[in-house]
Amino acid sequence: MTLLTPADYQLFPTVDPDYRYAYGSHPEQFGELTLPRSEAPHPVIVLIHGGGYREIYDLRPLGQVVQALAAKGFAVWNIEYRRQGNGGDYPNMFLDVAAGADYLSQLAAAHALDLSNVISMGHSAGGHLALWLAGRRRIEPESPLYAEKPIMINAVLALAPLADVAGAAKHGLSSDALAAVMGGDPETAPANFRNGAPEALLPFHVPQTIIVGDKDAAMLENARSYVQEASSRGDAVELVVLPGAGHFEIVAVGTDAFDATWAAALRLRGTIAAK
Secondary structure, eight states, X not given: OOOOOHHHHHTSOOOOOSEEEESSSSTTOEEEEEOOSSOSSEEEEXXXXXXXXXXXXXXGGGHHHHHHHHHTTOXXXXXXXXXXXXXXXXXXXXXXXXXXXXXXXXXXXXXXXXXXXEEEEEETHXXXXXXXXXXXXXXXXXXXXXXXXXXXXXXXXXXXXXXXXXXXXHHTTTHHHHHHHHTSOXXXXXXXXXXXXXXXXXXXXXXXXXXXXXXXXXXXXXXXXHHHHHHHTTOOXXXXXXXXXXXXXXXXXXXXXXXXXXXXXXXXXXXHHHO
């Protein structure tokens, strides 16, 4: 079986959103909103693309993912943000993703968004940020990442995420890009990791599902480390390991791996609604 490559990912078809909104003044500070055709109010997915934190990867390859999730009844808010190479060095990447997520409060009334049913969903480096959004309430007030009243994230769906960020730094995952957006490593910038690494902000007390392909060895090891830490802190995290899948099949619409992705989103939506 031939696995999808980064080059394949960059060639995924783009799909136009229903709306595009700027949440800041920088060209990379915008989000794309796509609405379902189902009855309002709409549950929301905050979608965060990956790409190793690097400028060359943007939100466009997730267009078909957005379209597929909207067909399942979700409003999808696909966030762009600054990355290494276009202004995303610490703390800017985090500030952008936070501002983008919080901007939902300005869109909710006009687009009938249900802000009591919000899932943060991210792929790869975006999985780090999706998990981090759920932990923002635990950021230290002294941190530049602190916000008094961040938007509530009700569940997280992390796809092949870089979840254990300190562990990733130790093992050289995303290397220079990770160091740039984190402002150093756990030894030289401990406060940045306390407030920017999801594992340091646990417990979240919200449902979390992590999906990783069994052929995505580095991310699977990283995810297992995060799940172990989350469990020790009292959070129950579902880890789904997909046979035969690599890093990109999970966001490739039409694959068995992506079927597992949207099915997990539906499960989380139901879990939130049942509370």
